[in-house]
Amino acid sequence: MSTDTSATPSAPSGAPDRARIDDAVRRLVVSESRLSVDPQSISDSEPLNGPLLKVNSIGFLGMLIRLEEDLDVALPDDLFVGRSFTTVSDLADLVTAAVEGAR
Amino acid sequence: MIEEAARTARAACAQAPPMGDPAYRNYCRSLGDQLTAQWPQIRKANEQDVAAAEERGMPPTLVDRLRLTDAHLDLLTRLADEVHDALPEATGPSAETPIGDWGSRRRIAKPLGVVLMVYEARPTATVEGALLCLATGNAVLLRGGKEISATNAELGLAVRRAAERAGLPGGLATVLDDPDRSQLRWLLSHPDAVDVLIPRGSPSLIDYCRTATSIPVIASGGGINHVFVHSSADLSLAVDITLNSKLSEPTACNALELALVERRVADEFTARLRTAARRHEGPVTLRTDPSLVPAPDSADAPDAPDTGFREEPLAEHDFGREVLEPSLGVLVVDDLDAAVAHVRRYGSAHTEGIVAEDPSAVATYTAAVDAAALIVNGSLRLHDGPTMGLGPELSISTGRLHVSGPVALDSLVTRQWVVSANGTLRH
Numbered sequence: 001m002s003t004d005t006s007a008t009p010s011a012p013s014g015a016p017d018r019a020r021i022d023d024a025v026r027r028l029v030v031s032e033s034r035l036s037v038d039p040q041s042i043s044d045s046e047p048l049n050g051p052l053l054k055v056n057s058i059g060f061l062g063m064l065i066r067l068e069e070d071l072d073v074a075l076p077d078d079l080f081v082g083r084s085f086t087t088v089s090d091l092a093d094l095v096t097a098a099v100e101g102a103r
Numbered sequence: 104m105i106e107e108a109a110r111t112a113r114a115a116c117a118q119a120p121p122m123g124d125p126a127y128r129n130y131c132r133s134l135g136d137q138l139t140a141q142w143p144q145i146r147k148a149n150e151q152d153v154a155a156a157e158e159r160g161m162p163p164t165l166v167d168r169l170r171l172t173d174a175h176l177d178l179l180t181r182l183a184d185e186v187h188d189a190l191p192e193a194t195g196p197s198a199e200t201p202i203g204d205w206g207s208r209r210r211i212a213k214p215l216g217v218v219l220m221v222y223e224a225r226p227t228a229t230v231e232g233a234l235l236c237l238a239t240g241n242a243v244l245l246r247g248g249k250e251i252s253a254t255n256a257e258l259g260l261a262v263r264r265a266a267e268r269a270g271l272p273g274g275l276a277t278v279l280d281d282p283d284r285s286q287l288r289w290l291l292s293h294p295d296a297v298d299v300l301i302p303r304g305s306p307s308l309i310d311y312c313r314t315a316t317s318i319p320v321i322a323s324g325g326g327i328n329h330v331f332v333h334s335s336a337d338l339s340l341a342v343d344i345t346l347n348s349k350l351s352e353p354t355a356c357n358a359l360e361l362a363l364v365e366r367r368v369a370d371e372f373t374a375r376l377r378t379a380a381r382r383h384e385g386p387v388t389l390r391t392d393p394s395l396v397p398a399p400d401s402a403d404a405p406d407a408p409d410t411g412f413r414e415e416p417l418a419e420h421d422f423g424r425e426v427l428e429p430s431l432g433v434l435v436v437d438d439l440d441a442a443v444a445h446v447r448r449y450g451s452a453h454t455e456g457i458v459a460e461d462p463s464a465v466a467t468y469t470a471a472v473d474a475a476a477l478i479v480n481g482s483l484r485l486h487d488g489p490t491m492g493l494g495p496e497l498s499i500s501t502g503r504l505h506v507s508g509p510v511a512l513d514s515l516v517t518r519q520w521v522v523s524a525n526g527t528l529r530h
Contacts, residue, residue: 031306034325036423036449052420054427056164060223061248062308065284069311077249077282082160 015099016071018092024070025092028063029055044089053088073099105286108277109296112217112242115274119240122194122212122516127238130269131187134234135180137261137268142176145261148253149226156250168224169251179230182495186238186512189494193512194239196521205527212516214240216298219290221246221312223304226254232301233262233276235497239515242275244290244297249282256280291316301510303498321510324501325425326356327451328483331442331468332372333459334365340480341458342375345431348456348483350383354427356499357454357476357486361421361432363442369435370396376433377414386411388430390421395435423449439464443471452501454478454486475501475508 026039033053048055120126149171156166197210218241220232236243247255259278267273300320302312309322332341348359364372373395380387393416417432436442455474459465469477476486488496488509496509506514
C-alpha cells in the first residue's frame with residue numbers, strides 16, 4: 001500500500017474564476033440549507049441565515065471538502081474562523097480571497 | 104501515516120476473534136467502565152476543545168455540538184449496556200433449514216471489515232462508532248472534525264483500553280487525529296483499505312462521501328419527511344401525529360416537514376391544528392397553504408396563550424426543505440395520487456407517514472411511496488431502531504442496498520451461508 005496523493009487538490013492547474021466560485025458557493029449554501037431550489041435562483045445578497053437559507057455548519061469538514069472538490073483548490077483549515085459574513089456574496093468573497101492567496 | 108492506520112485496521116480484522124466470542128460482549132462492558140473511569144480526563148480535553156472553539160469565534164450553537172456533559176456519559180454507558188444485551192440475537196447464526204433430503208443450510212454473521220466513519224462536531228459519534236462497529240467484529244477508523252480533536256484523542260484511548268482489556272486487538276479502533284483532508288481523500292480513493300464508509304454530519308459531507316468514492320456508503324440522505332392526511336383520517340389523531348412528528352425533536356432526521364392534507368378535510372384539519380399548536384408550550388410556526396381558510400385573528404382565538412405561535416404563508420421553496428426548527432408546513436393536495444406525486448418529487452426516502460382509517464388508502468399509499476420507513480397512523484418519530492425494537496442504532500440509512508432504515512447491529516455484519524452437505528455431489 002502506498003500513499004497516492006494525486007487526488008489531492010493542492011496545486012490547482014487553473015485557479016477558479018469568480019463565476020465558478022459563485023456557483024460553487026451557491027450550490028453549497030443550498031445544500032447546507034437543506035433546500036431543493038435551483039442554486040442559480042439564490043441572489044448574492046441573500047442572508048446566510050434568513051428566511052430562505054439556514055447555513056449552520058460553517059467551517060466544518062463537509063463544507064471545506066465540498067468546496068475544495070468543486071473548485072479543485074486547497075483551502076486553509078481556518079478559512080471561516082473568526083470571520084464575519086452574513087450574505088452569500090460575503091462567503092464567496094472569502095473563498096475568492098483564499099483562492100487568490102493560494103496562487 | 105494514514106496507510107499505516109489502514110494497514111493496522113486490516114491486520115486487526117484478521118486477528119479478531121470470531122463472531123460470538125465472549126470478548127465482544129465483554130468489550131461493551133469494558134467500554135462503559137473505561138468511559139466512566141476516564142471521564143474526568145475526557146471532560147478536561149473537551150473543555151479544551153470548547154474553549155478553543157469559542158476563542159476562534161465559533162457561534163454558540165455550533166459550540167454546543169462540541170460540548171460533553173455528564174448526561175452524555177449516562178447515555179453512552181447505557182448504550183454500551185444495550186449493545187451488550189442485544190449482541191447475541193443480532194449476530195447469532197440463523198436456524199438450520201433442511202435442503203431436500205441431502206443437507207441443510209444456515210447463515211452466520213461476519214463483520215463487514217474496515218469501517219471508515221467520517222463525522223463532524225459531535226464527540227458522542229466517536230463512542231457510538233467505536234461501540235457498535237467493534238461489537239460486531241469490525242475495525243473502525245474514526246475521522247472526526249479537528250474541532251473535537253482533543254476530546255477524540257481521550258475517547259480513542261478509552262476505546263483502545265476497553266478493547267484490549269476485553270481481549271480484542273487494540274488496532275480495531277483508530278482515531279485519526281490528523282485533520283489533513285488529503286488523508287481522508289486517500290482513504291476514499293482506496294477501496295482496498297476501507298470496506299464501508301459511514302458519514303454522519305452536514306449535507307455537504309454526506310453528499311461528498313456519496314460522490315467521491317467507490318467504497319459502499321451507508322448514509323442518511325436527510326429527512327424531508329411528510330405525513331399524508333387522508334380524507335378518512337381521524338382528524339384529532341392526525342393533528343396529534345402531525346405536531347408530535349415535528350415538535351418532539353425539531354432537528355431530528357425523522358421529524359416532519361410538511362403535512363399533505365386531502366382537500367376535502369384540509370380546512371377542518373388546519374383549524375384543529377392551529378388550535379392545538381397554540382396550546383403547545385414553546386415556539387411553533389405553521390406555514391400554511393394560502394388556499395386554506397385563513398386563521399381568525401389571533402386576538403380572537405379563544406384559547407391562545409402567548410406561546411410563540413406564528414403562522415406564515417407556505418412558499419414553494421418550502422417544498423423539499425428540511426427545517427431544523429419548530430416549524431412545519433401544511434399543503435393541500437387534491438387526492439392520494441397528488442400526495443404520492445409530491446413525496447416522489449420532494450421526499451428524501453427517509454420517513455413517510457399516512458393517517459387514514461381506510462385500509463385501501465393505506466395499502467395504496469404504502470405501496471406507492473418509497474421510504475426507509477412508512478408509518479401508518481403514528482408519529483414519524485417512531486422511526487428509530489430502539490423504538491422499533493431493532494436495538495441500538497448507529498444512524499438511519501436512506502440507501503437501497505444492504506440496509507434501509509435503522510443501522511442497527513445486524514446491519515453492521517454481512518451474512519454468509521454455511522451448507523452442510525453430508526458428502527453430496529452436484530449432478
